[in-house]
Amino acid sequence: MxxxxxxxxxxxxxxxxxxxxxxxxxxxxxxxxxxxxxxxxxxxxxxxxxxxxxxxxxxxxxxxxxxxxxxxxxxxxxxxxxHGIAVEVVNGISSGTAAAQALGVALTHRAHCHGVSFVTAHTQDHGAPDWRALAASGTTLMIYMGMSRLAGIRDGLLAAGMRPDMPAAVVMHAGDKRQRCWTGTLAVLEGALATGLASPAVILVGEVLTDAKGGQDASG
Amino acid sequence: MxxxxxxxxxxxxxxxxxxxxxxxxxxxxxxxxxxxxxxxxxxxxxxxxxxxxxxxxxxxxxxxxxxxxxxxxxxxxxxxxxHGIAVEVVNGISSGTAAAQALGVALTHRAHCHGVSFVTAHTQDHGAPDWRALAASGTTLMIYMGMSRLAGIRDGLLAAGMRPDMPAAVVMHAGDKRQRCWTGTLAVLEGALATGLASPAVILVGEVLTDAKGGQDASG
Structure with missing residues (x-):
C-alpha cells in the first residue's frame, strides 16, 4: 500500500x-x-x-x-x-504498547489489574479526565499528551486517593531509536522533566510498573 | 526473527x-x-x-x-x-484495535471521550471489573474474554448508570479473514450470541460506536 x-x-x-x-x-x-x-x-x-x-x-x-x-x-x-473517497485504515503499534515493550512490563499483568486505560490529558474542551474514576477502575493508566500537565496529573491522582509511591514511568519517542525512559513514582512524576524528557511521550502509572526497567535509556 | x-x-x-x-x-x-x-x-x-x-x-x-x-x-x-534466557518482545496489533478497524470507528474520537479502557471480564480471582468506575471514567470500553459473561457485563454497566441504548459491538476473530461483527446497544448485548458470535471476540461499548459498520460481517 x-x-x-x-x-x-x-x-x-x-x-x-x-x-x-x-x-x-x-x-x-x-x-x-x-x-x-x-x-x-x-x-x-x-x-x-x-x-x-x-x-x-x-x-x-x-x-x-x-x-x-x-x-x-x-x-x-x-x-x-x-466526499466519496474510498479509505482503507491499517492498524499500527501505538506508543503506549511500544512503551510497555521498552520498559519490559506487561500492561495487564493478571496479578495486578483488570486492564489498562489509554487516556489523553489534553481534551477537546480542555478539561481533565476524571482521575477519580480512572484511579478507582484499578486499571494501569497510560496517559498521552500529558508532558505539559505532569503536576496536574500527579495532583489529580493523589486527590483521587492513589498512593504517592505508586510506580510510574515516562517513555519519550517510544519504539524508535530516539527512545528514552524514566521510571519513578507518582509523587515525583515531574522528575521526568529534569532528565530532559519532553513531548512526544507517554506517561504510565500503576502496579505493573513495579519491575520496569529504569534509567534514562532502557532501550537496550 | x-x-x-x-x-x-x-x-x-x-x-x-x-x-x-x-x-x-x-x-x-x-x-x-x-x-x-x-x-x-x-x-x-x-x-x-x-x-x-x-x-x-x-x-x-x-x-x-x-x-x-x-x-x-x-x-x-x-x-x-x-532462568538466564535472553528475551526480545515484539509488539503486535491487539484484537481491540483490529476490532476498531473492522467497525470503521476510532476508539478515542475527541468529540466523545477522553480515552479507551481495555479490560478483561475474566480475572485471576474470578471477580468482575469495577463496572461503576469504568462507566464513570467516560472511556470507551473494550472488553476481552467476555463472551461467556455478556449478561453480567450488561447488568453491571446498567447498574452503574450507563444508558440502555449506549451503542455496543462485538467483533469475533478481529483482524483475520474469519472476522465477524455484530452491532447493537448495551441493552441487547446478548443478541450477539444469537447471530453465532462466540469466543475469541472482543466487546465494545461507548459513544464512539454510534457510527460503527453493522451487520454480521462488516469486514468489507
Whole structure:
C-alpha cells in the first residue's frame, strides 16, 4: 500500500527513516503539527488529502502509532468518505504498547489489574479526565499528551486517593531509536522533566510498573 | 526473527496461514489453550519454551494480538529471564484495535471521550471489573474474554448508570479473514450470541460506536 501510493502525507511522529519505503517519484510531504517544522492545521491536512485524492492520486496518510487511538484517523476517514473517497485504515503499534515493550512490563499483568486505560490529558474542551474514576477502575493508566500537565496529573491522582509511591514511568519517542525512559513514582512524576524528557511521550502509572526497567535509556 | 527461529511455539489465536513464514525445517508446535486442539497448560508452555532454549535453540513464541496486552507475554518473559534466557518482545496489533478497524470507528474520537479502557471480564480471582468506575471514567470500553459473561457485563454497566441504548459491538476473530461483527446497544448485548458470535471476540461499548459498520460481517 505504501509502495503503491503516489502521495505520502506524513505526520511528524513518524521516524524520518520510514520515507525510504516510498517508491521513487513519490511526492512526500511532511504535515506535522509540532516542533521545528512548519505547522500545518488539521483542516489544511484534510484539504490536502482530499485535493490529491480528487486529482486521482492514491494517497497514504502516514501516521505514528495507531490511527484509531488518539490518531484522528477516524475523523480523517469520515471526512474523506463523506466526499466519496474510498479509505482503507491499517492498524499500527501505538506508543503506549511500544512503551510497555521498552520498559519490559506487561500492561495487564493478571496479578495486578483488570486492564489498562489509554487516556489523553489534553481534551477537546480542555478539561481533565476524571482521575477519580480512572484511579478507582484499578486499571494501569497510560496517559498521552500529558508532558505539559505532569503536576496536574500527579495532583489529580493523589486527590483521587492513589498512593504517592505508586510506580510510574515516562517513555519519550517510544519504539524508535530516539527512545528514552524514566521510571519513578507518582509523587515525583515531574522528575521526568529534569532528565530532559519532553513531548512526544507517554506517561504510565500503576502496579505493573513495579519491575520496569529504569534509567534514562532502557532501550537496550 | 521469525525466519531465524528454529522452534515456533504457536498460540491458537494465531492465523494458521502465519506458519508459511517459518523457514524450512522449523519445528512448529501449536500450544493453544482453547478449542479443538489438545490443550496445553500455561506451565507446560513455560517448560517447553525453556527446554528448547536450554537446548540452544532460538525459540519464537508466536501469539495473536499484542503479547503485553492480555497476552501473558510479561509472565513468560519474566520466567525465561529468571532462568538466564535472553528475551526480545515484539509488539503486535491487539484484537481491540483490529476490532476498531473492522467497525470503521476510532476508539478515542475527541468529540466523545477522553480515552479507551481495555479490560478483561475474566480475572485471576474470578471477580468482575469495577463496572461503576469504568462507566464513570467516560472511556470507551473494550472488553476481552467476555463472551461467556455478556449478561453480567450488561447488568453491571446498567447498574452503574450507563444508558440502555449506549451503542455496543462485538467483533469475533478481529483482524483475520474469519472476522465477524455484530452491532447493537448495551441493552441487547446478548443478541450477539444469537447471530453465532462466540469466543475469541472482543466487546465494545461507548459513544464512539454510534457510527460503527453493522451487520454480521462488516469486514468489507
Amino acid at each position: 505504501l509502495e503503491r501510493a503516489q502521495v505520502w502525507l506524513v505526520d511528524d511522529l513518524v521516524s524520518p527513516e520510514m520515507t525510504c519505503y516510498a517508491s521513487p517519484g513519490t511526492h512526500v510531504e511532511w504535515v506535522g503539527k509540532r516542533g521545528g517544522r512548519c505547522s500545518v492545521s488539521q483542516d489544511r491536512i484534510l484539504q490536502l488529502t482530499l485535493m490529491h485524492a480528487m486529482a486521482g492520486k492514491e494517497v497514504a496518510r502516514v501516521k505514528g502509532g495507531d490511527p484509531l487511538l488518539f490518531g484522528r484517523g477516524g475523523e480523517e476517514a469520515a471526512f474523506l468518505r463523506g | 521469525l525466519e531465524r527461529a528454529q522452534v515456533w511455539l504457536v498460540d491458537d489465536l494465531v492465523s494458521p496461514e502465519m506458519t508459511c513464514y517459518a523457514s524450512p525445517g522449523t519445528h512448529v508446535e501449536w500450544v493453544g489453550k482453547r478449542g479443538g486442539r489438545c490443550s496445553v497448560s500455561q506451565d507446560r508452555i513455560l517448560q517447553l519454551t525453556l527446554m528448547h532454549a536450554m537446548a540452544g535453540k532460538e525459540v519464537a513464541r508466536v501469539k495473536g494480538g499484542d503479547p503485553l496486552l492480555f497476552g501473558r507475554g510479561g509472565e513468560e518473559a519474566a520466567f525465561l529471564r529468571g
